[in-house]
Amino acid sequence: MSxxxxxxxxxxxxxxxRAMAEATAQEMRADPRVFVMGEDVGPLxxxxxxxxxxxxxxxxDRVRDTPISETAFIGAAVGAASDGMRPxxxxxxxxxxxxxxxxxxxxxxxxxxxSGGKVKVPMVLMTxxxxxxxxxxxxxxxxxxxxxxxxxxKVVVPSNAFDAKGLMTAAIRDDNPVVFMYHKALQGMGxxxxxxxxxxxxxxxxxxxxxxxAAVVREGHDVTLVSLGVGVHHCLRAAKALEEEGxxxxxxxxxxxxxxxxxxVRASVARxxxxxxxxxxxxxxxxxxxxxxxVAEHAGCRLKAAPKRVAYPDIPIPFxxxxxxWALPNADKVVAAFHQMMRES
Amino acid sequence: MQPTADQRRWMYRHMVLxxxxxxxxxxxxMEGKTPVFNMAKGPIPGEMHLSNGQEPCAVGVCAHLSxxxxxxxxxxxxxxxxxxxxxxxAMVAEIFGKATGLAGGRGGHMHLFDAAxxxxxxxxxxxxxxxxxxxxxxxxxxxxxxxxxxxxxxxAANQGAFHEALNLAxxxxxxxxxxxxDNAWGISVAKQASTAVPRNDLRAAAYGIPGHHVADNDVEGxxxxxxxxxxxxxxxxxxxxxxxxxxxxxxxxxxDGEDYRPKGEKEGLQARDPIPRYRQAxxxxxxxxxxxxxxxxxxxxxxxxxxxxxxxxSEFLPPEAAxxxxxAGESS
Ligand SMILES: Cc1ncc(C[n+]2csc(CCOP(=O)(O)OP(=O)(O)O)c2C)c(N)n1
Ligand SMILES: [Mg+2]
Numbered sequence: 001m002s003x004x005x006x007x008x009x010x011x012x013x014x015x016x017x018r019a020m021a022e023a024t025a026q027e028m029r030a031d032p033r034v035f036v037m038g039e040d041v042g043p044l045x046x047x048x049x050x051x052x053x054x055x056x057x058x059x060x061d062r063v064r065d066t067p068i069s070e071t072a073f074i075g076a077a078v079g080a081a082s083d084g085m086r087p088x089x090x091x092x093x094x095x096x097x098x099x100x101x102x103x104x105x106x107x108x109x110x111x112x113x114x115s116g117g118k119v120k121v122p123m124v125l126m127t128x129x130x131x132x133x134x135x136x137x138x139x140x141x142x143x144x145x146x147x148x149x150x151x152x153x154k155v156v157v158p159s160n161a162f163d164a165k166g167l168m169t170a171a172i173r174d175d176n177p178v179v180f181m182y183h184k185a186l187q188g189m190g191x192x193x194x195x196x197x198x199x200x201x202x203x204x205x206x207x208x209x210x211x212x213x214a215a216v217v218r219e220g221h222d223v224t225l226v227s228l229g230v231g232v233h234h235c236l237r238a239a240k241a242l243e244e245e246g247x248x249x250x251x252x253x254x255x256x257x258x259x260x261x262x263x264x265v266r267a268s269v270a271r272x273x274x275x276x277x278x279x280x281x282x283x284x285x286x287x288x289x290x291x292x293x294x295v296a297e298h299a300g301c302r303l304k305a306a307p308k309r310v311a312y313p314d315i316p317i318p319f320x321x322x323x324x325x326w327a328l329p330n331a332d333k334v335v336a337a338f339h340q341m342m343r344e345s
Numbered sequence: 346m347q348p349t350a351d352q353r354r355w356m357y358r359h360m361v362l363x364x365x366x367x368x369x370x371x372x373x374x375m376e377g378k379t380p381v382f383n384m385a386k387g388p389i390p391g392e393m394h395l396s397n398g399q400e401p402c403a404v405g406v407c408a409h410l411s412x413x414x415x416x417x418x419x420x421x422x423x424x425x426x427x428x429x430x431x432x433x434x435a436m437v438a439e440i441f442g443k444a445t446g447l448a449g450g451r452g453g454h455m456h457l458f459d460a461a462x463x464x465x466x467x468x469x470x471x472x473x474x475x476x477x478x479x480x481x482x483x484x485x486x487x488x489x490x491x492x493x494x495x496x497x498x499x500x501a502a503n504q505g506a507f508h509e510a511l512n513l514a515x516x517x518x519x520x521x522x523x524x525x526x527d528n529a530w531g532i533s534v535a536k537q538a539s540t541a542v543p544r545n546d547l548r549a550a551a552y553g554i555p556g557h558h559v560a561d562n563d564v565e566g567x568x569x570x571x572x573x574x575x576x577x578x579x580x581x582x583x584x585x586x587x588x589x590x591x592x593x594x595x596x597x598x599x600x601d602g603e604d605y606r607p608k609g610e611k612e613g614l615q616a617r618d619p620i621p622r623y624r625q626a627x628x629x630x631x632x633x634x635x636x637x638x639x640x641x642x643x644x645x646x647x648x649x650x651x652x653x654x655x656x657x658x659s660e661f662l663p664p665e666a667a668x669x670x671x672x673a674g675e676s677s
Contacts, residue, residue, distance in 0.1 A: 067503035067539035134391035319453025320442030326664030
């Protein structure tokens with residue numbers, strides 16, 4: 001079925017957490033090779049709710065609570081995937097990748113290449129990202145750029161429940177490893193406070209959203225705002241504010257970082273002539289720089305103003321809400337970046 | 346190894362101090378979070394892991410330590426920080442995110458650093474073991490005295506870091522003690538569902554080091570085991586491992602529904618609360634009388650209230666201070 005949110009006719013709204021669980025359940029019903037492993041994914045249903053209901057339906061063989069042993073169980077997922085299973089594993093917070101990155105970027109991401117394409121690693125690594133609720137510097141990072149930088153694994157970052165379900169289905173069916181990064185502020189867990197725009201109508205039937213295809217979620221002609229995950233919602237709010245000032249902003253939701261849909265970004269910037277990238281990940285060496293470079297290096301690039309980025313400063317994430325909120329990207333900063341761009345050009 | 350009367354009162358006092366601190370933090374944490382529980386709200390936002398019930402682990406070990414000795418703790422650090430003598434005002438201010446906090450509010454409750462008493466903690470499971478080994482190595486290389494103690498939950502014994510650190514400490518015969526607070530749960534996952542052996546002290550055999558087990562959250566059992574292990578480390582005979590059967594009287598973090606607990610478990614644990622038990626033991630032994638207890642409790646409460654007032658009356662750093670102290674030598 002359709003892969004575009006705007007054509008969805010469903011009226012039932014789901015949170016991203018529910019949408020992820022629904023896609024997983026549907027794939028588990030259809031394919032006995034699919035199973036889930038991770039910390040607290042069983043009876044608890046995941047700290048962030050994305051495996052809720054799976055344990056009751058599929059039982060402890062296919063929905064496995066693990067010890068706190070990420071090196072072992074993510075490595076195990078690579079082994080199981082190479083042996084014909086389709087594991088979904090959860091790294092509870094992306095910040096914890098430090099204890100198990102070898103299994104991720106040296107095995108999961110490279111075994112297909114090392115085997116001359118003979119060994120497939122069809123697994124999904126789900127992991128939560130993002131801050132804004134004072135969980136400090138080891139529980140609030142995004143690290144999109146870190147993962148997207150390393151070749152051999154696909155990376156998706158949904159901004160809403162429709163895309164989350166479709167991307168999850170696509171990720172499970174993909175014959176390659178897919179890192180599924182979900183932002184905690186979009187998850188629909190009451191205790192985290194949730195961006196309302198992430199909870200959208202989701203069809204009950206199974207469908208996939210193509211990995212590697214960005215979406216223009218709002219059309220405009222004065223500036224292109226490019227973002228991912230929670231940043232898309234900052235951009236939509238900024239676009240509304242700019243509209244009241246008489247400017248029209250186009251918003252591109254990247255949805256996938258690997259593969260990266262550079263064509264959609266370039267086509268949008270070709271229309272607007274202005275580019276602002278919004279990213280909750282660290283400013284330097286990340287998604288924002290990659291997007292700007294992808295536009296700038298293109299032969300057809302014609303910009304009316306120097307591009308800008310609204311990203312997280314290059315600092316560990318502070319605990320104190322005063323400092324953290326000051327450092328985070330938000331809609332006001334996007335609007336301010338646009339104003340400055342107009343002053344400069 | 347038997348504690349002296351002074352040591353017994355010291356341990357009891359620090360258990361009371363720690364518990365009252367947790368009770369006050371619990372109440373303050375809930376401010377702004379009702380009727381809708383949103384972790385981002387209130388004077389103490391973010392995750393909050395309380396240590397209620399685990400005080401015996403902290404005091405039984407720290408009774409043998411001085412400020413010079415090194416402790417690394419976990420995401421559930423308050424009881425250990427209190428027993429290690431972390432500056433209470435600065436610690437509570439850090440938990441509130443204030444300028445007067447240990448890190449000016451940059452770290453929060455999972456990242457408490459007090460260099461004056463060689464205390465630190467962090468939020469990733471198994472993370473404190475390597476640094477404890479390294480601190481012990483540093484003392485050895487510098488010819489300085491001091492032992493390092495790494496605290497961890499029983500869940501951490503399944504991390505690679507646990508096995509690597511124990512082996513390293515053993516092969517280099519370093520003055521380190523590894524202390525496992527076994528509260529039977531890692532969030533919602535029970536120890537027996539995640540751990541191949543019934544007791545983690547058995548794993549000491551894999552590294553040729555002594556393993557101790559303390560049953561029933563017993564304060565003086567911890568004191569005895571830690572005393573032996575720490576004395577051994579001080580004498581240059583290398584590391585030890587201790588597992589303490591303790592109790593998590595609260596949820597994993599605040600806001601935890603705790604539906605995974607078997608019915609009645611919590612009530613059972615509460616009935617065995619180590620603080621009233623130890624108080625009774627000290628009263629029975631004549632080490633403490635009712636008047637002495639009342640005075641001790643009142644003093645502990647007053648100390649905690651003073652720290653909370655200090656934190657509440659402190660200012661936040663200006664937001665731009667977030668940019669400072671990423672590298673050493675930057676002012677604030
Ligand atoms: C490497 C890593 N994996 C997962 C987590 C998430 N997490 C935080 S606390 C916790 C449970 C820890 O259990 P235990 O070590 O027994 O300590 P307790 O919480 O019981 O004190 C988990 C899984 C983490 N912080 N770090
Ligand atoms: Mg535990």
